[in-house]
Amino acid sequence: MLSRVADSIYWLNRYVERAENVARFIEVNLNLLLDSPAGVTQQWEPLILTTGDLPLFQQRYGEATADNVMRFLTFDRQYPNSILSCLSAARENARSVREVISSEMWQQLNAFYFMVKEAAEAEATPEWQDFFAEVKMSSHLFAGIMDATMTHSEGWHFGQIGRLLERADKTARILDVKYFILLPSAKDVGTTLDQLQWMALLRSASAYEMYRKRQRHRINPTAVAEFLVLDREFPRSIQFCILQAERSLHLITGTPTGTWSNPAERAVGRLRSELGYLTIDDIIEAGLHEFLDKIQRQLNDIGEKVFSTFVAVNPV
Amino acid sequence: MRFDHYDPEGFYDELFTAKSQPRPEATLLIERFNSFSASEIKRRQQSAQIALMKLGVTFNVYSDGQGTERIMPFDIIPRIVSAQEWKELEQGLKQRIYALNLFLHDIYNEQKILRDSVIPAELIYSATGFLKPCLGLNPPGGIWCHITGTDLVRDRDGRWYVLEDNLRCPSGVSYVLENRRVMKSTFPQLFNTMPIQPVEDYPSHLLETLLNLAPEYLSDPTVVVLSPGIYNSAYFEHSFLAQQMGVQLVEGRDLVVADGYLQMRTTKGLQRVDVIYRRIDDDFIDPQAFRSDSLLGVPGLMEVYRAGRVGLANALGTGVADDKVIYAYVPQIIRYYLGEEPILANVPTYLCWEPQQQSHVLANLDKLVVKAANESGGYGMLIGSQASPAEREAFAEKIKANPRNYIAQPTLCLSRVPTLMEEQIEGCHVDLRPYILYGKNIYVSPGGLTRVALRKGSLVVNSSQGGGSKDTWVVCK
Numbered sequence: 114m115l116s117r118v119a120d121s122i123y124w125l126n127r128y129v130e131r132a133e134n135v136a137r138f139i140e141v142n143l144n145l146l147l148d149s150p151a152g153v154t155q156q157w158e159p160l161i162l163t164t165g166d167l168p169l170f171q172q173r174y175g176e177a178t179a180d181n182v183m184r185f186l187t188f189d190r191q192y193p194n195s196i197l198s199c200l201s202a203a204r205e206n207a208r209s210v211r212e213v214i215s216s217e218m219w220q221q222l223n224a225f226y227f228m229v230k231e232a233a234e235a236e237a238t239p240e241w242q243d244f245f246a247e248v249k250m251s252s253h254l255f256a257g258i259m260d261a262t263m264t265h266s267e268g269w270h271f272g273q274i275g276r277l278l279e280r281a282d283k284t285a286r287i288l289d290v291k292y293f294i295l296l297p298s299a300k301d302v303g304t305t306l307d308q309l310q311w312m313a314l315l316r317s318a319s320a321y322e323m324y325r326k327r328q329r330h331r332i333n334p335t336a337v338a339e340f341l342v343l344d345r346e347f348p349r350s351i352q353f354c355i356l357q358a359e360r361s362l363h364l365i366t367g368t369p370t371g372t373w374s375n376p377a378e379r380a381v382g383r384l385r386s387e388l389g390y391l392t393i394d395d396i397i398e399a400g401l402h403e404f405l406d407k408i409q410r411q412l413n414d415i416g417e418k419v420f421s422t423f424v425a426v427n428p429v
Numbered sequence: 430m431r432f433d434h435y436d437p438e439g440f441y442d443e444l445f446t447a448k449s450q451p452r453p454e455a456t457l458l459i460e461r462f463n464s465f466s467a468s469e470i471k472r473r474q475q476s477a478q479i480a481l482m483k484l485g486v487t488f489n490v491y492s493d494g495q496g497t498e499r500i501m502p503f504d505i506i507p508r509i510v511s512a513q514e515w516k517e518l519e520q521g522l523k524q525r526i527y528a529l530n531l532f533l534h535d536i537y538n539e540q541k542i543l544r545d546s547v548i549p550a551e552l553i554y555s556a557t558g559f560l561k562p563c564l565g566l567n568p569p570g571g572i573w574c575h576i577t578g579t580d581l582v583r584d585r586d587g588r589w590y591v592l593e594d595n596l597r598c599p600s601g602v603s604y605v606l607e608n609r610r611v612m613k614s615t616f617p618q619l620f621n622t623m624p625i626q627p628v629e630d631y632p633s634h635l636l637e638t639l640l641n642l643a644p645e646y647l648s649d650p651t652v653v654v655l656s657p658g659i660y661n662s663a664y665f666e667h668s669f670l671a672q673q674m675g676v677q678l679v680e681g682r683d684l685v686v687a688d689g690y691l692q693m694r695t696t697k698g699l700q701r702v703d704v705i706y707r708r709i710d711d712d713f714i715d716p717q718a719f720r721s722d723s724l725l726g727v728p729g730l731m732e733v734y735r736a737g738r739v740g741l742a743n744a745l746g747t748g749v750a751d752d753k754v755i756y757a758y759v760p761q762i763i764r765y766y767l768g769e770e771p772i773l774a775n776v777p778t779y780l781c782w783e784p785q786q787q788s789h790v791l792a793n794l795d796k797l798v799v800k801a802a803n804e805s806g807g808y809g810m811l812i813g814s815q816a817s818p819a820e821r822e823a824f825a826e827k828i829k830a831n832p833r834n835y836i837a838q839p840t841l842c843l844s845r846v847p848t849l850m851e852e853q854i855e856g857c858h859v860d861l862r863p864y865i866l867y868g869k870n871i872y873v874s875p876g877g878l879t880r881v882a883l884r885k886g887s888l889v890v891n892s893s894q895g896g897g898s899k900d901t902w903v904v905c906k
Contacts, residue, residue: 114695114696114697115677115679115683115693115694115695115696116683116694116695116696117680117682117683117694118677119696205659208659208664209658209659211485211668211672212668212669212671212672212677212678216484219485220483220485223485267696271696365696423696424696
């Protein structure tokens with residue numbers, strides 16, 4: 114497969130997943146606000162803070178009102194990680210590999226892009242909850258169509274790696290939101306408010322019901338973190354994403370799992386085995402935020418190594 | 430929708446001989462259309478356009494920085510050519526392409542035609558499409574032009590003329606295939622009742638033509654389509670043809686010359702490429718041999734090509750025969766190489782380069798169409814009858830300043846085809862671009878792209894100038 118094509122399929126999936134996760138990310142906050150008792154001040158700035166793009170936001174919007182923050186993260190073409198920018202980039206990537214992907218994938222992505230573009234250009238502010246639900250559904254539809262219509266060979270696996278690395282990164286960030294925004298004062302721990310916040314967070318990761326089924330007990334921070342980081346079967350947990358990304362990587366190269374033939378496999382295998390032997394107590398002890406921060410850096414590193422191994426081979 | 434009121438008005442009409450008199454090959458079609466209500470026709474027209482947009486049969490307009498995609502407006506009343514008439518066109522096109530290939534091979538090698546003074550040598554050397562680095566080239570089988578899209582028009586008296594030969598990278602065949610696909614789903618009954626020659630096997634013929642360029646000892650040669658990328662206006666077509674042939678679509682940055690071969694960068698290292706269907710102009714294909722500022726091509730490709738280690742369709746240097754001044758000599762070229770009379774006529778052409786003809790052109794600017802020798806897409810031309818005196822004066826100065834660069838032709842009265850316009854059917858002017866493949870044999874795809882001028886009375890059919898297209902049916906009566 115052409116390196117450029119592999120790269121485009123990888124990014125195409127990453128961008129679609131990113132758009133979906135930005136929607137989830139905002140939803141955490143929306144859900145929280147709905148559940149907050151009257152009198153609690155709305156907090157939107159921390160959401161931008163966790164994206165790392167606060168200066169750009171302040172320069173373009175100034176005050177972090179709910180509407181400003183949502184417009185910035187959703188429709189701002191100047192902001193490369195807004196939902197609209199992600200989909201625009203995903204579509205350009207898809208256009209450049211149209212002869213490789215299935216036409217159903219192209220048509221779905223096209224429809225997805227136009228849906229968001231029209232919402233961005235509409236005069237009225239969308240019903241945000243409905244809109245984010247539609248973004249998530251469109252992204253799932255795309256992933257499902259890809260799964261059902263594209264041969265599961267090299268190109269498909271590159272797409273999987275892109276999607277899974279992005280998802281692992283965003284699950285880490287969504288979990289981190291709790292650290293930034295929700296870090297309860299000592300008196301709130303274990304209160305109804307605290308419970309509601311963790312539930313909102315689980316819902317944003319589509320993890321609430323699955324968590325209940327898995328844990329069979331009440332919601333507590335350690336167990337939630339354990340589920341989102343270490344569960345081997347929940348498809349949005351970091352552990353699951355890494356396991357599957359590693360699998361795809363080895364199916365591309367043919368190298369047996371547990372060994373490595375290039376830096377990408379080595380980096381991914383290392384992270385996978387680390388996660389495989391960690392307990393949630395180890396993580397809490399080291400500090401959840403610090404741990405999540407490190408995971409994000411490792412995920413970036415894997416992404417770079419995938420690029421240098423398969424795409425940037427034989428530079429001009 | 431009734432054709433009762435449709436009147437050819439003294440133009441040559443492709444579907445009617447006179448008011449209410451369909452041509453024999455169009456009778457069934459007209460009967461069928463007459464049986465639909467106006468709103469039914471309109472609905473089908475709209476759904477055909479929507480289908481094309483959904484399929485993404487678009488070209489790009491990057492004027493606003495955002496990039497918008499448009500479909501070429503599509504009209505659902507097809508153009509019909511009788512099988513008998515097609516046969517003659519086909520013969521004429523084969524003869525023309527055969528002779529043009531001999532000509533290209535000759536001028537880049539022995540140059541007999543120049544020594545025999547059939548064409549003045551200075552005209553060849555001053556043609557921008559003449560590429561010195563190609564002197565001495567010997568492409569496989571002596572074939573230079575594998576894919577040609579020749580533009581034909583019909584005058585008021587119904588006679589066919591060749592308007593130009595597009596021997597470089599002719600576009601549009603994807604519209605032929607997709608228009609046909611849409612027509613089949615729009616009017617399935619017509620395809621059941623009328624013997625319409627199929628066009629769907631074009632990609633197979635194209636692939637065969639390309640495979641024919643690979644060295645014979647290779648059992649499974651790698652063929653690619655080389656595109657400038659997604660910002661090119663014909664990108665859809667590049668991607669479509671690659672997909673239909675099942676070959677890779679590559680860009681210059683995917684290719685590299687290594688170990689004396691052309692190779693592409695894959696996730697598993699470099700892989701050899703044997704044949705390129707290139708949709709990049711000559712000038713841009715190898716910055717080492719041609720334009721050094723180009724990033725589209727592949728440095729060193731020319732060397733590999735010269736050594737016969739990669740096949741190129743079309744060969745480099747074919748643009749010399751696209752020069753509108755050289756075009757004027759094609760009838761002589763056919764006589765010279767084949768000893769036959771041309772089956773298809775050229776449009777009568779005045780060469781401004783010859784003083785006498787130039788004075789005639791300058792004296793008759795208001796009646797002629799003047800064209801620059803190397804422009805396409807409807808640019809660089811003057812339609813004398815529609816221009817203001819000031820525009821004509823400005824063009825006269827251009828001609829005098831650079832006579833080699835201009836030719837003039839009488840304004841032809843292009844034939845018309847009934848076309849849906851707003852609320853009624855009107856006659857609109859058309860041209861025809863058949864696609865010709867030259868591999869082991871010469872193959873002419875039955876029909877071709879009919880482009881239609883969608884403004885009333887307009888003679889300009891180019892898509893970049895707002896023209897549309899129609900499906901072209903070659904039918905036995």
